Amino acid sequence: MFHPTASTPESLPGYRITGSDAPEKTVLKLGFVPLSDCAPLVAAKVLDLGRTHGIEIELYRQPSWAAVRDKLISGELDAAHALYGLVYGVELGIGGPQADMAVLMTLNQNGQAITLSNRLAEALQAGIGLRELLAAESRRHVFAQTFPTGTHAMWLYYWLATQGIHPLDDVKPVVIPPPQMSDALASGVLDGYCAGEPWHAVAEAEGHGRTVIRSGEIWPDHPEKVLACRRDFVARHPNAARALTMTLLEACRWLDDLEHRREAAGWLSGPGYIGRASPLIMPRLLGDYGRLGNTAPLMRFFGGGSVNYPYLSDGLWFLGQYRRWGLLPDDVDMQAVARAINQTALYDEAASALGVLQPASPMRSSTLIDGRRWDGSDPQGYADGFEIRADACVGGAGDGRR
Structure with missing residues (x-):
């Protein structure tokens, strides 16, 4: 069992939980969707990491991302484990009702996947291109993601486009909560889906589909x-x-130890969290994807603090993809939106109090699967540079009420 070693008030430079620094609200209601990457919230609760910082966390499992959105907007939840793209979609009013939103920190990187039906996965493994596979059949194939503007929608759309498939025109995208996806694949309602774990491991264990690519x-x-x-x-x-940010930072730091993840997998398997057996959760939480190997980047929760900073460039990537797929009007100031949502100053305070290193810049660069480099400097130019994209803004993305 973990025993906090650097979280007493005396050991946190510049931080105390009395007087003017005391939390204005001491019992905080947090929502989560049953996924492996809700682990920081569960660890923070089980280990009572909020106590030193003057708060108590109450966790509330939600059936879908739409429920998370609605309860954040209504105030029924104070904060939540949420899709990056959900926050930006709500801010813009393209993922349901509009509300001014905030990202306090990033909870994790990597750890999602795309699963296809056994038939499509076997053909793909045999070297037949996905575009060729889908074109050979007269019907419009159905692919699911978890929220109209969410991360899974963007990973699915990006990957399909790299296969030469327009994700809005050539296939039918639908929204389904993660726990329902394996059953939908088994019934033939879906041809594939993008979601978080352990719902890909579940599909493989139940023989309903195969993971073909990991989001990392x-x-x-x-x-x-x-x-x-x-x-x-x-x-x-x-x-x-x-x-709250300090509490979750400590939880993320604890989870970067793989032995701690083994312990956390047992907690996550409980009926109040994911409710699936630990052997379905633990391997992929540790980076073991069986026949796919362990070559993809591991799910990261802390990485010396590099995971958790709310980079403006990360938010701008989603805005650029919304522009690419016709969800974002041309008159939206993307830089202003990212600066309003991502609470970099508050994060700086929390990280500094814990002695967590912070990046020199709120922008970072990456190279994606198609070789395109992203650094946040020109989201409009980035969106315009894709051959497969929507021609113009087509309005809202629906409200994702599933």
């Missing part, structure tokens, strides 16, 4: 889930928001 192969060390809340929560409860 699409974008190595991509941003995935974030600690999200409304911006007015930060404005009204800045000390509580900072204390």
Whole structure:
């Protein structure tokens, strides 16, 4: 069992939990969807990491990302484990009702995947191109993701486009909550899906489909889930928001130890969290994907703090992809949106109090699966440079109420 060693008030330079620094709200309600990457919230709860920072965490399992969105907007939840792209979609009013949102920190990188039906996966493994496979059949194939503007939608669309497939025109994209995806694949309703674990491991274990690519192969060390809340929560409860960020930073640091992940997999298997057996959770949490090997970047929770900084360039990537797929009007100032959402100043305070190193710049660069380099400097030019893209803004993305 983990025993915090660097989290007493005396050991945190510049931080105390009395007087003007005391959290304005001490019991915080956090939502999560049953996925392996909700592990930081579960670890923070089980290890009671908030106690030193003057807060208590209550966790509330949600059936879908739409439920997370709705309860954040209504105030029923103070904060949540959320898709990066969900936060940006809500801010823009293209993923349901509009609300001013905040990203306090990134909770993890990598760790998602795409699974196809056995038939498609076997043909792909035999060297037949996916575009050729789909074109050989007269019907429109159906691929699921988890939220209209979410990370899984963007990974799925990006990967299909690299296969020469337009994800909005050549196939039918639908929204399904992660726990329902394996059954939908088994019933023939779906041909494939992108989601988080362990729902790909479940599909393979049940013989319904096969994982064909991991998200870290699409974008190595991509941003995935974030600690999200409304911006007015930060404005009204800045000390509580900072204390919550510190608590989750400590949880993420603890989870970067693989032995700790083994322990966390047991917690996650409980009925109040994921509710699936630990052997379905643990291997992929440790980077073991069986026949696919361990060549893809491991799910990262901390990485010396490099995972958790709310990089502006990460948010800008999603905005550029919304522009690419016709979801974002031309008059939106992408830089202003990213600066409003990503709470870099608050994160700096929390990380500094814990002695966590911070990057020299709020921008970072990456090279994706198609060889295109992303550094956040020109999201419009980046979006315009893709051959497969929407011609113009086509309006909202639907509200994802599943």
